[in-house]
Every structure is written in C-alpha cells, then in structure tokens.
Amino acid sequence: MDISRALKARAEQAGAAFAGIAPAEPFPEAAAYKKWIDSGMHGSMDYMARNQDSREDIAAWYPEVKSVLVCAFSYADNAPRPADPGQGRVARYAALPDYHPELKRRMEEILSWLKARVPGADGRIFVDTSPLLERLYARYAGLGWVGKNTMVISPKAGSYFFLAGLAVNLTMEHDEPIADHCGSCARCIEACPTDALSAERVLDASRCIAYFTIEHKGAIPSEFRPKIGNWIMGCDICQEVCPWNRFAGPSPVFPPALPESLPxxxxxxxxxxxxxxxxxxxxxxxxxxxxxxxxxxxxxxxxxxxxxxxxxxxxxxxxxxxxxxxxxxxxxxxxxxxxxxxx
Ligand code: B12
Ligand code: SF4
Ligand code: SF4
Known part of the structure; x- marks a missing residue:
C-alpha cells in the first residue's frame, strides 16, 4: 500500500471517521481571512488577529511541510433535542469531554506510526488551537465542502465532526476537493437568529451565539440578547437545519459526558x-x-x-x-x- 493510503488507514484505526490529504500550498480562499479580520468579524477574539501569516500559508508555522493529513472525528448522535425553555441548551460538541487532549493524543499516535514506518518522516500536529485555517485544509483534503453555514460538510456524514491535522515533511499523493452541494438551499442563513451568516459563506462571529456564549468575556450586547433564547453554551441551529445532517449517523468518538441541556x-x-x-x-x-x-x-x-x-x-x-x-x-x-x- 502506498504511504498516503496507509496513513489514512492508520488515521481511521485511531478513530477518525474519515481522513484525507491536502497539498501544503497557500490556497486562494485564505485571502478571505484578512478581510474577515479587517472588518472586525472576530469581535473580541483578539488572538484571531495574530499570526495571520500562518493562516495564509501553513509553511510559516511548519517550514518543512509538504503535505497535510486532515482527520474528521465524528460527534454525531441522533438523540432528540428538548425545546424546554426552562433548560439551558448546550451544543452537541460541548456535551462531550474536551476533545483537545484526546484528539492530540490520537494524532501523536499517528505521527509516531509514520516516523517508525518512513525513515526521516516528521510532522507537527494541530487540533483547533493552532493559527491555521483547518477548514481550508479539510476542503483541499477532500473531506467535504465549505457550506453556507461555513462548516465543512461531508456528503456521507454531514458536519458534526471535529477536525484534527498532521502537517508532514513528505510529499504524498493528495486528495481533490469535492463539489459544493449547497445548491440553492439557504436554510442555515434563514434560520440563524442573529443574522450572522451571509451567502458568501462568511460568518460574522461578532453576531454569533457560539461566540457570545463561549468566547466573549464582556456583557452581551442588548440587541442580541432576546435572540439567544436558551442557548447557554454554543449553538447548533445552522447545523440542525442543514439537510446534510440527516445523514449524520451516531458514531461519536467519545460517549457523552453531560446532558445536552442543563437546568x-x-x-x-x-x-x-x-x-x-x-x-x-x-x-x-x-x-x-x-x-x-x-x-x-x-x-x-x-x-x-x-x-x-x-x-x-x-x-x-x-x-x-x-x-x-x-x-x-x-x-x-x-x-x-x-x-x-x-x-
Ligand atoms: C474562531 C472559531 C470559531 C468562531 C468563528 C467561527 C467561524 N465560522 O469563523 C466561533 C466562536 C463563532 C466558532 C463557532 C463554532 N465552531 Co469553531 N472554530 C474557530 C477556529 C478556532 C478558527 C476558525 C476561523 O479561522 N475562522 C475565520 C474564518 C474566516 O475562517 P473559516 O471559517 O475557517 O473559513 C476559511 C475556510 O472556510 C476557507 N474556505 C474554504 N473553502 C472556501 C470557499 C469559500 C467560497 C470561502 C469564502 C471560503 C472557503 O476560507 C476561509 C478563510 O479565508 C476553528 C479551528 C481552526 N483553527 O480553524 C474552529 C472550528 C471551525 N470550529 C468548529 C466547531 C465545531 C464550531 C461550532 C459548531 C461549535 C458550536 N456548536 O457552538 C460553531 C459553529 C459555528 C459556525 N457555523 O461556524 C470546528 C468545525 C468543524 C467542521 N466540521 O467544520 C473547528 C474546525 C474546530 C475543530 N478543530 O474541529 N468557532
Ligand atoms: S452557530 Fe447559531 S448564531 Fe452562529 S451562525 Fe450558526 S445559527 Fe447563527
Ligand atoms: S443548510 Fe443548506 S445552505 Fe446551509 S450549509 Fe446546509 S445545505 Fe448549505
């Protein structure tokens, strides 16, 4: 088996629902990032304005990089979500144990396997917190398309999955991006209570409930308060309405740690x-x-x-x-x- 297929198979063995390989290039869509920052859409997430060079080109973060393995770890489940306004709603991903340490451990396992198999192989892992555009590499690794809700959506698994990556110093056969399947649908844009989404596939984080409830430390601006309803941690509305999540099977990488609503x-x-x-x-x-x-x-x-x-x-x-x-x-x-x- 060639190394790229073997690496993806090893990722699946480590619990990834699926995985793909992107070439380590600066992609044209990365230009949208600077615009996003310049127009203040990152709100009070000041850390997002730092390290713009590595978001434009992964080589600024790992100079030896030649290829990027991107893995999708599912957190989909089919449990019905209660609409009781007396309960605080918690986004699906947040009802699980913190994914960062667990996925880092699994990615380290994959890196060790690669080093043992290919002399001179090396790499650097990333799980959410590195200054990289993970969705961009996921797209070029063929995991899915970037939907109008800005999520990476897989035609076979919807969007309830985490991304985790491994930048490697080996040139490997890479996957191709897949076609956009949003078509004329605009359900997510229409359903977003705070009008945070636009048809250009841009999310104004400074209007997003996930931003207000998780990342923003100050007072929540009054105009948004009535629209937040009973979300106390994150928001899943633009994924819940997405028809592609009908195909999201129950295959979570961890068992739930919390109920999806709390008093x-x-x-x-x-x-x-x-x-x-x-x-x-x-x-x-x-x-x-x-x-x-x-x-x-x-x-x-x-x-x-x-x-x-x-x-x-x-x-x-x-x-x-x-x-x-x-x-x-x-x-x-x-x-x-x-x-x-x-x-
Ligand atoms: C900051 C951040 C947020 C912010 C801003 C979100 C946003 N959409 O930008 C807030 C706090 C709001 C947030 C919310 C959520 N987040 Co978040 N977040 C991040 C983080 C750390 C950076 C994202 C970022 O750089 N945003 C800036 C924008 C401009 O970049 P972008 O959306 O990534 O867009 C780039 C690509 O999409 C690319 N692109 C590729 N193809 C195309 C095509 C076109 C036409 C265009 C225009 C662009 C484009 O270009 C863009 C950059 O120029 C990433 C991890 C990471 N390091 O990447 C996780 C990440 C995106 N979040 C994730 C998750 C799970 C969530 C939530 C579902 C959590 C929740 N339930 O509350 C929500 C979803 C909200 C939503 N609809 O996006 C996952 C998404 C997995 C997936 N399947 O896509 C990530 C990848 C974390 C992870 N490792 O799993 N998040
Ligand atoms: S997570 Fe909620 S508030 Fe944010 S864009 Fe999606 S629907 Fe809108
Ligand atoms: S709800 Fe419709 S427009 Fe939005 S991401 Fe899903 S398919 Fe695309």
Whole structure:
C-alpha cells in the first residue's frame, strides 16, 4: 500500500471517521481571512488577529511541510433535542469531554506510526488551537465542502465532526476537493437568529451565539440578547437545519459526558471549586463559571418565567457589573411579559 493510503488507514484505526490529504500550498480562499479580520468579524477574539501569516500559508508555522493529513472525528448522535425553555441548551460538541487532549493524543499516535514506518518522516500536529485555517485544509483534503453555514460538510456524514491535522515533511499523493452541494438551499442563513451568516459563506462571529456564549468575556450586547433564547453554551441551529445532517449517523468518538441541556439554576448556584470538579474536563471550562452564570441569567430572562425572579434579584446586587446588569435586564424582560410559573 502506498504511504498516503496507509496513513489514512492508520488515521481511521485511531478513530477518525474519515481522513484525507491536502497539498501544503497557500490556497486562494485564505485571502478571505484578512478581510474577515479587517472588518472586525472576530469581535473580541483578539488572538484571531495574530499570526495571520500562518493562516495564509501553513509553511510559516511548519517550514518543512509538504503535505497535510486532515482527520474528521465524528460527534454525531441522533438523540432528540428538548425545546424546554426552562433548560439551558448546550451544543452537541460541548456535551462531550474536551476533545483537545484526546484528539492530540490520537494524532501523536499517528505521527509516531509514520516516523517508525518512513525513515526521516516528521510532522507537527494541530487540533483547533493552532493559527491555521483547518477548514481550508479539510476542503483541499477532500473531506467535504465549505457550506453556507461555513462548516465543512461531508456528503456521507454531514458536519458534526471535529477536525484534527498532521502537517508532514513528505510529499504524498493528495486528495481533490469535492463539489459544493449547497445548491440553492439557504436554510442555515434563514434560520440563524442573529443574522450572522451571509451567502458568501462568511460568518460574522461578532453576531454569533457560539461566540457570545463561549468566547466573549464582556456583557452581551442588548440587541442580541432576546435572540439567544436558551442557548447557554454554543449553538447548533445552522447545523440542525442543514439537510446534510440527516445523514449524520451516531458514531461519536467519545460517549457523552453531560446532558445536552442543563437546568438554568445549575451555574448561578455553584462555587468555583465544585465547577472545576464537575466541569473542569469538559468544554464548559472555556467560558468559565462566570461566562456560564452570565449566559444562564440571560436565558432566565428569555424564559420569562417568574420563578427565576428571586435568583435574578440576588444577582442584580452582585458586585460584578456584568452579572448585575445582565440580571437587571432579565428581571425587566420577565416583568414585560411574564409567563405563568411552572409546576
Ligand atoms: C474562531 C472559531 C470559531 C468562531 C468563528 C467561527 C467561524 N465560522 O469563523 C466561533 C466562536 C463563532 C466558532 C463557532 C463554532 N465552531 Co469553531 N472554530 C474557530 C477556529 C478556532 C478558527 C476558525 C476561523 O479561522 N475562522 C475565520 C474564518 C474566516 O475562517 P473559516 O471559517 O475557517 O473559513 C476559511 C475556510 O472556510 C476557507 N474556505 C474554504 N473553502 C472556501 C470557499 C469559500 C467560497 C470561502 C469564502 C471560503 C472557503 O476560507 C476561509 C478563510 O479565508 C476553528 C479551528 C481552526 N483553527 O480553524 C474552529 C472550528 C471551525 N470550529 C468548529 C466547531 C465545531 C464550531 C461550532 C459548531 C461549535 C458550536 N456548536 O457552538 C460553531 C459553529 C459555528 C459556525 N457555523 O461556524 C470546528 C468545525 C468543524 C467542521 N466540521 O467544520 C473547528 C474546525 C474546530 C475543530 N478543530 O474541529 N468557532
Ligand atoms: S452557530 Fe447559531 S448564531 Fe452562529 S451562525 Fe450558526 S445559527 Fe447563527
Ligand atoms: S443548510 Fe443548506 S445552505 Fe446551509 S450549509 Fe446546509 S445545505 Fe448549505
């Protein structure tokens, strides 16, 4: 078996649902990245504006690179998602253990295998946090096309998968990009509650619920608050409506660690130590306890349920200005149009 096929087969053995190989070139679509930054679409994610050279060309990050192995690790499941507004919704990926350490370990395994098999072979792994355009390499590795929701979508597996990569110093036979299958569909653009998506396949992160609930540390701008509904961690709307996710079979790389919805009073009633113990190894550690408290207070306002008044009144007097202001906003929202208390 030639080395590129053997490498992809080894990736599947390490748990990848599928894998492909891209040539290590600077691709023309990378130019869209600078525009995205220049127009401020990264919001308060200042780290995104750094290392633009490696996002344009992977060789600025790993000079010896000749080929890029990109792996898709599935987190698809077919469980129905509850619509109960009294529960905080958690995106599918975040109901699993943190994928970063586990996928890095698996990619290291693949790299060790390659080094043992090919004298002089070497490489560098990337899983989400490196300053690279992972979706661009996924596309050129033939894993899928970049949909109007900006996700890499596979015709056989939809978009509920993580990407993990290995840049290698070997020239290998590479895969070809596959055709765009969005056609005239625009369901994701129409369904996005905050109008974050455009037909040009650009996501304005500074309008995205995933950005507000996970990455943004400050107050959530008032105009977006009613649109966030009961999402307290991430957002899956533009994937849930995508017809290609009908084909997403249940083949998750890890078993779920959390339910996909949590009571809205879970985080406001928690101290830092219990948070670390219960959620420290999950993606919920990214927004930290404070971010999740802010998000839960917001969702309490959107639920319009009077049952949350006492807890919101308590937080309205909190010394943290972000939490107290959010609680006051939510109290006002409940007063505007309260719902009957739940049993
Ligand atoms: C910053 C970031 C975010 C930001 C911004 C997202 C965004 N769309 O830009 C926020 C916090 C909003 C976010 C949200 C989510 N994220 Co995120 N995120 C990233 C991160 C770290 C960088 C992405 C980035 O550079 N964005 C800037 C834009 C401009 O770049 P881009 O979307 O990658 O677009 C490039 C390519 O698509 C390429 N391209 C290729 N072909 C084509 C064709 C055309 C026509 C065009 C215009 C461009 C293009 O060109 C673009 C760059 O110029 C990546 C990991 C990584 N290092 O790449 C994960 C990553 C993209 N996220 C991921 C996930 C799972 C999510 C969420 C689903 C989590 C959730 N449920 O809440 C949501 C999905 C929201 C969405 N619809 O994209 C996965 C996506 C896997 C997949 N199947 O595509 C990644 C790859 C992480 C991983 N390793 O698995 N994320
Ligand atoms: S993740 Fe949610 S808010 Fe962000 S683009 Fe998709 S639907 Fe819109
Ligand atoms: S919902 Fe439609 S337009 Fe959006 S990514 Fe899926 S197929 Fe493409």
């Amino acid at each position: 809205l009073n879970e985080f406001p009633g928690m101290d830092k130590d219990s948070f670390r113990q219960k959620y420290g190894e999950t993606p919920l550690s990214r927004p930290k306890l404070k971010g999740l408290v802010r998000n839960s207070l917001l969702a309490m306002g959107n639920s319009r349920e009077a049952v949350y008044r006492p807890i919101l009144e308590e937080f309205a007097a909190n010394p943290d200005p972000i939490l107290s202001e959010q609680a006051a906003w939510s109290l006002a929202r409940i007063s505007e149009s309260p719902l009957e208390a739940r049993a």
